[in-house]
Amino acid sequence: MSGIYLDDLDLRILGVLQADASVSNLELAAQVHASPPTCLRRVRRLKDVGVIQRQIAIIDQAKIGPTLIAIIEVSLDRQTTEDFAAFEAYICAEPAVTQCYRVSPGPDFVVVADVKDMPEYDELARRLFKASSNIRNVRTFFSTHRAKFEANAPVRAVIDKSQ
Structure with missing residues (x-):
């Protein structure tokens, strides 16, 4: 399986954004214990390589x-x-x-x-x-009843074997 390398900070960022993609960069940085510039760079990278495909609102x-x-x-x-x-x-x-x-x-x-x-x-x-x-x-x-609906997927580190 090929992919990009995701470290612990990437995984924490993805976890927070999957729960609420509307958090500000400052809130994100506080939640993942990183600096705002680092979070901004990481989120841009995750978008650029396609890990984050898009951000959506889930409606009731x-x-x-x-x-x-x-x-x-x-x-x-x-x-x-x-x-x-x-x-x-x-x-x-x-x-x-x-x-x-x-x-x-x-x-x-x-x-x-x-x-x-x-x-x-x-x-x-x-x-x-x-x-x-x-x-x-x-x-x-x-469907007669929806017991659960989540858009978040488990995130785990993947190493790009092409590097």
Whole structure:
């Protein structure tokens, strides 16, 4: 596995930013026990090398309107590298799709979509899955309760073997 080297300070910075990316550089420095200029340099580096892809706000969907979370298993007829890439590009272009994973074993993909209600899901499914000639099977589950949702991932040191 290749990657960049992340030391303990990088890991602490990532931990704080995953919990709250809106902290100021001064707050970040205080929380990770480093100087503000050091934190600023480290965060810029983490962004430049792609460890930090983007900063987002996680909203409480229930507070802005009803939502229906669809967890969709998709199996393709043809399963070449090109077919997988084409499906990923196709499905990820849909604004209602919030997550897409290639999985194994079982279906080829698990897709998560946020829609307003069943009629909106029906329209989405008709548009995305009935129009594609390479979809063999679609099976959808609907969330009845979300017990946990986190955007933060475990962070661990990775050494770049190319250096």
